[in-house]
Amino acid sequence: GAGVSQSPSNKVTEKGKDVELRCDPISGHTALYWYRQSLGQGLEFLIYFQGNSAPDKSGLPSDRFSAERTGGSVSTLTIQRTQQEDSAVYLCASSLAKDPGYEQYFGPGTRLTVT
Protein backbone atom coordinates (compact mmCIF):
# COMPACT_ATOMS: atom_id res chain seq x y z
CA GLY A 1 0.00 0.00 0.00
CA ALA A 2 0.94 3.63 -0.26
CA GLY A 3 3.31 4.99 2.33
CA VAL A 4 3.62 8.47 3.75
CA SER A 5 4.12 11.03 1.03
CA GLN A 6 5.41 14.56 1.29
CA SER A 7 5.48 17.42 -1.14
CA PRO A 8 7.37 19.14 -2.47
CA SER A 9 10.47 16.98 -2.26
CA ASN A 10 12.67 20.03 -2.60
CA LYS A 11 11.90 23.68 -2.02
CA VAL A 12 14.19 26.62 -2.54
CA THR A 13 12.86 29.91 -1.30
CA GLU A 14 14.11 33.40 -0.65
CA LYS A 15 14.51 34.67 2.86
CA GLY A 16 11.33 36.32 4.04
CA LYS A 17 8.95 34.27 1.90
CA ASP A 18 6.33 31.92 3.31
CA VAL A 19 6.38 28.20 2.52
CA GLU A 20 3.90 25.37 2.92
CA LEU A 21 4.98 21.77 3.29
CA ARG A 22 2.47 18.99 2.85
CA CYS A 23 2.22 15.54 4.38
CA ASP A 24 -0.14 12.77 3.29
CA PRO A 25 -0.12 10.07 5.97
CA ILE A 26 -0.95 6.44 5.50
CA SER A 27 -4.71 6.02 5.26
CA GLY A 28 -6.23 5.24 8.63
CA HIS A 29 -3.29 6.48 10.67
CA THR A 30 -4.61 8.77 13.37
CA ALA A 31 -1.27 9.97 14.71
CA LEU A 32 0.93 12.30 12.68
CA TYR A 33 4.31 13.78 13.58
CA TRP A 34 6.50 16.49 12.10
CA TYR A 35 10.25 16.53 12.62
CA ARG A 36 13.08 18.73 11.41
CA GLN A 37 16.51 17.42 10.57
CA SER A 38 19.22 20.03 10.24
CA LEU A 39 22.70 19.27 8.95
CA GLY A 40 24.61 17.27 11.54
CA GLN A 41 21.68 17.22 13.91
CA GLY A 42 19.28 14.52 14.94
CA LEU A 43 15.59 14.66 14.29
CA GLU A 44 13.99 17.51 16.18
CA PHE A 45 10.40 16.90 17.21
CA LEU A 46 8.15 19.76 16.08
CA ILE A 47 4.52 18.80 16.60
CA TYR A 48 2.21 15.85 17.00
CA PHE A 49 -1.39 15.45 15.84
CA GLN A 50 -3.91 12.99 17.18
CA GLY A 51 -6.71 13.26 14.68
CA ASN A 52 -7.02 16.94 13.86
CA SER A 53 -5.84 18.24 17.19
CA ALA A 54 -2.32 19.00 18.31
CA PRO A 55 -2.02 18.46 22.06
CA ASP A 56 1.40 20.03 22.25
CA LYS A 57 2.86 22.68 19.97
CA SER A 58 5.80 23.51 22.19
CA GLY A 59 8.26 21.85 19.81
CA LEU A 60 7.64 24.46 17.14
CA PRO A 61 10.81 26.62 17.01
CA SER A 62 9.05 29.98 16.82
CA ASP A 63 5.69 31.60 16.13
CA ARG A 64 6.63 31.70 12.45
CA PHE A 65 5.90 27.97 12.39
CA SER A 66 2.36 26.63 12.36
CA ALA A 67 0.75 23.36 11.39
CA GLU A 68 -2.71 22.08 10.80
CA ARG A 69 -4.36 18.84 9.96
CA THR A 70 -7.72 18.53 8.30
CA GLY A 71 -10.08 15.58 8.02
CA GLY A 72 -7.75 13.53 10.16
CA SER A 73 -5.58 13.11 7.12
CA VAL A 74 -3.43 15.66 5.28
CA SER A 75 -1.26 17.97 7.31
CA THR A 76 0.39 21.22 6.31
CA LEU A 77 3.40 22.78 8.00
CA THR A 78 3.68 26.49 7.27
CA ILE A 79 6.75 28.59 7.84
CA GLN A 80 6.23 32.32 7.57
CA ARG A 81 8.96 34.84 6.81
CA THR A 82 11.53 32.12 6.31
CA GLN A 83 15.04 32.57 7.65
CA GLN A 84 18.25 30.86 6.59
CA GLU A 85 18.31 28.85 9.80
CA ASP A 86 15.05 27.22 8.69
CA SER A 87 16.97 25.34 6.01
CA ALA A 88 16.61 21.66 6.85
CA VAL A 89 14.87 18.47 5.88
CA TYR A 90 11.33 18.37 7.24
CA LEU A 91 10.08 14.86 7.90
CA CYS A 92 6.58 13.66 8.51
CA ALA A 93 5.64 10.36 10.11
CA SER A 94 2.35 8.66 10.83
CA SER A 95 1.25 5.77 12.96
CA LEU A 96 -1.98 3.94 13.71
CA ALA A 97 -2.17 5.51 17.16
CA LYS A 98 -0.07 7.50 19.55
CA ASP A 99 1.05 4.51 21.58
CA PRO A 100 4.72 3.69 21.02
CA GLY A 101 3.73 0.14 20.23
CA TYR A 102 2.57 1.45 16.90
CA GLU A 103 5.45 2.00 14.54
CA GLN A 104 6.01 5.42 13.04
CA TYR A 105 6.24 5.33 9.26
CA PHE A 106 8.31 8.13 7.82
CA GLY A 107 7.91 9.99 4.58
CA PRO A 108 10.79 10.92 2.27
CA GLY A 109 10.99 14.45 3.62
CA THR A 110 11.01 17.91 2.12
CA ARG A 111 14.41 19.53 1.76
CA LEU A 112 13.97 23.25 2.36
CA THR A 113 16.69 25.68 1.34
CA VAL A 114 16.33 29.32 2.26
CA THR A 115 18.63 31.60 0.27
Place this chain on the structure above:
Amino acid sequence: AQSVSQHNHHVILSEAASLELGCNYSYGGTVNLFWYVQYPGQHLQLLLKYFSGDPLVKGIKGFEAEFIKSKFSFNLRKPSVQWSDTAEYFCAVNRAGTYKYIFGTGTRLKVLA
Protein backbone atom coordinates in the same frame (compact mmCIF):
# COMPACT_ATOMS: atom_id res chain seq x y z
CA ALA B 1 16.06 18.51 29.19
CA GLN B 2 15.99 15.03 27.82
CA SER B 3 18.74 14.15 25.40
CA VAL B 4 20.01 11.20 23.42
CA SER B 5 23.70 10.82 22.68
CA GLN B 6 25.23 8.81 19.91
CA HIS B 7 28.94 9.16 20.38
CA ASN B 8 30.02 7.53 17.14
CA HIS B 9 29.22 9.88 14.30
CA HIS B 10 31.03 7.98 11.57
CA VAL B 11 32.02 4.31 11.60
CA ILE B 12 33.85 2.44 8.88
CA LEU B 13 34.07 -1.34 9.01
CA SER B 14 35.03 -4.15 6.73
CA GLU B 15 32.51 -6.84 5.89
CA ALA B 16 32.21 -9.54 8.56
CA ALA B 17 33.43 -7.19 11.29
CA SER B 18 31.33 -6.86 14.42
CA LEU B 19 29.38 -3.69 15.06
CA GLU B 20 28.41 -1.89 18.21
CA LEU B 21 26.87 1.59 18.11
CA GLY B 22 26.45 3.43 21.36
CA CYS B 23 23.30 5.21 22.53
CA ASN B 24 22.85 6.91 25.88
CA TYR B 25 19.89 8.90 27.09
CA SER B 26 19.37 11.29 29.95
CA TYR B 27 15.81 10.65 31.17
CA GLY B 28 15.50 8.74 34.44
CA GLY B 29 11.92 7.50 34.21
CA THR B 30 10.34 4.71 32.23
CA VAL B 31 11.28 4.90 28.59
CA ASN B 32 10.60 3.19 25.30
CA LEU B 33 13.68 2.82 23.12
CA PHE B 34 14.11 2.56 19.38
CA TRP B 35 16.69 2.21 16.67
CA TYR B 36 15.85 3.50 13.21
CA VAL B 37 17.86 3.05 10.05
CA GLN B 38 18.01 5.10 6.88
CA TYR B 39 19.54 3.33 3.89
CA PRO B 40 20.86 5.55 1.08
CA GLY B 41 17.98 7.06 -0.82
CA GLN B 42 15.35 5.48 1.40
CA HIS B 43 13.03 6.54 4.19
CA LEU B 44 13.74 6.11 7.85
CA GLN B 45 12.52 2.74 9.02
CA LEU B 46 12.28 0.97 12.33
CA LEU B 47 15.07 -1.49 13.09
CA LEU B 48 14.01 -2.59 16.56
CA LYS B 49 12.33 -1.36 19.73
CA TYR B 50 12.25 -2.01 23.45
CA PHE B 51 9.28 -1.43 25.75
CA SER B 52 9.66 -3.91 28.60
CA GLY B 53 10.69 -7.45 29.41
CA ASP B 54 13.86 -9.05 28.08
CA PRO B 55 16.41 -6.23 27.81
CA LEU B 56 17.99 -7.93 24.80
CA VAL B 57 15.83 -7.27 21.78
CA LYS B 58 16.25 -8.59 18.30
CA GLY B 59 15.34 -6.69 15.19
CA ILE B 60 15.46 -7.12 11.48
CA LYS B 61 18.51 -8.14 9.46
CA GLY B 62 20.34 -9.70 12.39
CA PHE B 63 20.53 -6.58 14.53
CA GLU B 64 20.03 -6.64 18.27
CA ALA B 65 20.19 -4.12 21.07
CA GLU B 66 20.60 -4.36 24.80
CA PHE B 67 18.91 -2.07 27.29
CA ILE B 68 21.05 -1.47 30.37
CA LYS B 69 18.94 0.63 32.70
CA SER B 70 21.74 1.37 35.15
CA LYS B 71 23.82 2.83 32.35
CA PHE B 72 20.95 4.57 30.54
CA SER B 73 22.16 2.83 27.43
CA PHE B 74 20.63 1.04 24.47
CA ASN B 75 23.51 -0.05 22.27
CA LEU B 76 22.99 -1.58 18.86
CA ARG B 77 24.97 -4.63 17.83
CA LYS B 78 25.46 -6.96 14.92
CA PRO B 79 27.96 -9.82 14.98
CA SER B 80 28.92 -9.64 11.32
CA VAL B 81 28.11 -6.65 9.12
CA GLN B 82 27.45 -6.74 5.42
CA TRP B 83 28.04 -4.15 2.73
CA SER B 84 24.25 -3.68 2.58
CA ASP B 85 24.28 -2.43 6.18
CA THR B 86 25.80 0.84 4.97
CA ALA B 87 23.31 3.39 6.26
CA GLU B 88 22.68 6.00 8.93
CA TYR B 89 21.43 4.73 12.27
CA PHE B 90 19.39 6.74 14.74
CA CYS B 91 18.61 5.98 18.34
CA ALA B 92 15.36 7.39 19.75
CA VAL B 93 13.78 7.59 23.18
CA ASN B 94 10.16 8.04 24.09
CA ARG B 95 9.16 8.81 27.64
CA ALA B 96 6.50 6.28 28.52
CA GLY B 97 3.01 7.73 28.39
CA THR B 98 3.97 10.62 26.14
CA TYR B 99 4.02 11.08 22.40
CA LYS B 100 7.29 12.94 22.12
CA TYR B 101 10.31 11.18 20.65
CA ILE B 102 13.87 12.40 21.17
CA PHE B 103 16.31 11.31 18.48
CA GLY B 104 20.07 11.15 18.57
CA THR B 105 22.21 12.83 15.92
CA GLY B 106 22.77 9.59 14.06
CA THR B 107 25.74 7.40 13.18
CA ARG B 108 26.83 6.97 9.60
CA LEU B 109 28.05 3.44 9.02
CA LYS B 110 30.06 2.54 5.97
CA VAL B 111 30.85 -1.09 5.33
CA LEU B 112 33.65 -1.82 2.93
CA ALA B 113 33.21 -4.80 0.64
